[in-house]
Amino acid sequence: MTAIDRQVAPAERFADARSIAAGACNPTAISGALHRHCLTMLKAGADTPTILTDPALRLIAHQLAFLFKVAELDEDLTAYAKALDACNVAA
Numbered sequence: 001m002t003a004i005d006r007q008v009a010p011a012e013r014f015a016d017a018r019s020i021a022a023g024a025c026n027p028t029a030i031s032g033a034l035h036r037h038c039l040t041m042l043k044a045g046a047d048t049p050t051i052l053t054d055p056a057l058r059l060i061a062h063q064l065a066f067l068f069k070v071a072e073l074d075e076d077l078t079a080y081a082k083a084l085d086a087c088n089v090a091a
Contacts, residue, residue, distance in 0.1 A: 008040040017056035020063045027067050034060045
């Protein structure tokens, strides 16, 4: 059984969110936690709107977005265009 297949209790989701929001800086670990908790909720019957509004998942996603400086892409359309252009060139 992989870490992704393991069922995760809701209390663990909220505990992970608190730890991550306190300043986690490993994007691989954060994205893994986000994936694991989304998948667990999905397997438990949660729909997309429920997953997208879950406070723990939102905190986890926020920390990941912070590390990748996602706000810059919303605030500066030139930065967004540069990122998109780099992806288009590399694809």
